[in-house]
Every structure is written in structure tokens, then in C-alpha cells.
């Protein structure tokens with residue numbers, strides 16, 4: 001059977017690894033090495049010619065191992081496996097999600113360019129765009145899921161810089177509100193402002209729903225970005241990032257990575273391969289638990305509302321995007337308790353098994369308060385517009401027993417209205 005006919009979850013244990021090259025070891029060893037020995041000077045010369053693009057590969061020729069900033073077996077095998085989920089031409093792994101994101105922004109934008117991006121984006125991404133890129137003369141326009149693509153295009157034209165549009169950057173579902181963006185519509189916008197000499201690329205931060213439940217490249221995106229710290233790593237024991245994309249995009253991203261030196265190390269690469277073996281069962285269990293927890297929360301008298309994709313109905317304009325782009329409602333819940341910060345804090349302080357920490361996507365459930373924690377830096381006006389209110393608690397649902405999760409939440413919510421336990 002051809003490897004490509006197998007599902008990604010079947011390939012995560014073996015794809016791209018030949019045990020015969022490593023003493024028959026069933027698992028890929030950790031190649032904890034900085035450099036690789038060439039068989040001859042001629043071989044070293046040939047490897048560098050290819051690495052630096054001085055000539056094309058000959059038929060059947062592979063780029064040999066040179067130095068771990070350029071290539072390392074743990075990273076190469078991991079990248080081949082990661083690319084399978086998104087059916088990407090290739091992938092590049094980084095030492096953090098922020099490394100992956102900042103490298104993409106720097107590679108696809110030049111001084112004088114304009115970045116069009118969706119808000120809210122991850123806090124670190126927001127900071128990089130509004131504090132670092134502006135220093136290099138890269139301006140931006142932000143839009144939200146509450147605006148139509150036509151309205152966004154009108155803003156772009158009004159800026160007078162539509163001809164300098166360099167990159168369209170989306171984060172969907174938006175964190176922490178679960179608002180959705182229509183990827184295809186924004187890819188069309190990017191294409192409309194592309195020219196013969198200058199293609200406008202589209203990048204999507206898919207950390208919330210990928211790589212299992214959403215594949216932005218199926219909707220035309222050129223690049224899919226990940227904080228691999230989250231679902232891909234999945235055990236709250238590492239920091240890493242990844243970009244999957246078209247051959248053209250990945251070549252550019254990897255070239256800049258070589259000179260930024262922000263690739264992941266072999267040990268992190270090895271941990272991520274370990275994690276990918278259980279990616280599907282972890283994420284599926286998390287989503288199953290999330291739907292049970294969401295049901296419970298939404299019927300509780302101390303809860304005003306739960307923003308959970310599984311609760312979207314056909315009447316909602318977001319419903320069509322949800323059905324088209326996502327194969328699951330995910331495992332992230334935005335819970336609006338009745339009251340304000342005091343009630344939200346009592347709820348957070350009351351949970352025992354569910355830990356009070358930022359981050360998401362791991363085996364253990366985590367809860368946090370976006371308004372004062374992950375999104376503390378967002379302007380009050382913007383917070384209001386986006387629905388990042390004082391009574392909002394974000395929960396990342398893990399793989400624990402769902403009854404234990406619900407009991408923990410039930411006990412914590414009882415502290416909000418002591419009369420009903």
C-alpha cells in the first residue's frame with residue numbers, strides 16, 4: 001500500500017523514518033548533535049550547492065545532513081508528518097509559535113507594505129504587528145468577524161495603500177470569543193490585490209482547531225501557522241511552533257529560518273513526534289468532553305451564555321462558515337458567568353481539578369480570565385467591541401473523565417449563588 005493512501009493518524013508512528021538507518025530502533029532516536037560528518041569533501045561540496053540553491057537537485061538526489069540549524073533528522077521527519085494533516089507541500093518547525101508567526105510576517109512584508117489582519121489575534125502576534133513591524137514602516141489594518149469582506153475591502157481602498165498590500169493574516173476561530181472568519185473570502189481578496197510580480201499571500205493561525213478539525217489550505221490559504229505548544233504538543237511540556245504551506249511559501253519560510261536560527265531543537269522535535277501519535281485520539285476525546293461540559297454550563301443558572309461552536313444554529317450567519325471550515329466544534333469554551341470580574345474570579349478560584357493557567361489544547365483542562373490575563377493588553381474600547389468582558393472565563397477542555405470535569409465546575413459555580421448546590 002502506498003503511504004499516501006493511509007490516513008495521517010496511521011502514518012504518525014512511522015512515516016518518513018527508516019529503522020534500518022538507526023540500528024533497527026522502532027522509534028526515531030533523538031539526533032542530539034550540532035553537526036554531521038561528510039563522507040568526503042566532494043559530498044560536503046554537493047550538499048552546500050543544494051542547501052544554498054547554487055544548483056538544482058539531480059534526479060534522486062537528496063539534500064544531505066549538514067548542520068542542525070539547516071537540517072536534522074528529528075525535525076525533517078516531524079515536518080514530513082506535520083505536513084500530512086494539512087495536505088501541505090511542506091512544513092517548517094520553530095522553537096515557539098511566536099517564532100513561526102514572526103518569521104512569516106518578516107518574510108512576506110517589506111518596509112512600506114500594508115498588512116491586513118483579523119482581530120483579536122493572539123497577544124504576542126498583536127504586539128509584534130503593532131510595536132515591532134511599525135518600526136520598520138509596515139502599517140496595518142485590522143478587522144473583526146463582525147465586518148463583511150466588502151467593508152474590509154472598502155477600508156483597504158480608503159487607506160490609499162491597497163497596491164502595497166503584502167499579506168492577509170487571519171486567526172480563526174478568534175481567541176477568546178470563538179468568532180469565525182470566512183477563509184475563502186479573504187483568499188479571494190488577497191488574489192484580487194495580487195499582481196504578476198507580487199503575489200499577496202494568505203496565512204491562517206490554525207492553533208485553535210488544527211491540525212485535526214480545520215485545514216485552511218483546502219480553502220485556498222498559502223500557509224497554516226501553529227503554536228505547536230497547544231494541541232500538537234498537547235501535554236503542556238514544551239514550547240514550539242510550525243508553518244505548513246505550499247512549496248513556494250515553505251522554501252521562503254525555511255530560508256529565513258536558517259538565518260534567524262529559530263528552528264526547534266532535536267529534543268523538542270522528538271517530543272512532538274511522540275505527541276503526534278496520539279493527536280487524533282486526544283483531540284477527539286477533548287471535543288467529546290467539551291460538548292458535555294458546554295451542555296452542562298449552558299443550562300446552569302449562574303451562567304449567562306456559553307460561546308461554543310456546537311451551539312451555532314442555522315439562523316446564525318456564522319453557521320455556514322462553521323459547517324464549511326470545521327469538522328468539529330472543538331474543545332474551547334467561552335463562558336460568560338452572571339456578574340462581573342468578582343464572580344468570574346470566584347468561579348476560577350473555586351475549580352480544583354481544572355487548573356487556573358493560560359495556554360490551551362493539552363491533556364489537562366485549563367481555565368483563565370482573558371480580560372485580565374491573556375488579553376489584558378487589548379484597549380478597553382476594543383475589548384468591548386469584541387466581547388472580552390469581565391464576566392468571561394475561557395476553558396480549554398482536556399481528556400479527564402467528563403463527570404469529574406462537570407462536578408468540579410458544579411462545585412465552583414455553587415460559590416456564585418450559594419443557595420443552589
Ligand SMILES: *Cc1c(COP(=O)(O)O)cnc(C)c1O
Pocket residue numbers: 096097098099122124125171175205207208226227228229230239240241
Ligand atoms: C499560544 C498561541 C500562540 C503563540 O504560541 P507560543 O508557542 O506560545 O509562542 C499563537 N497563536 C495562538 C492562537 C496561540 O494560542
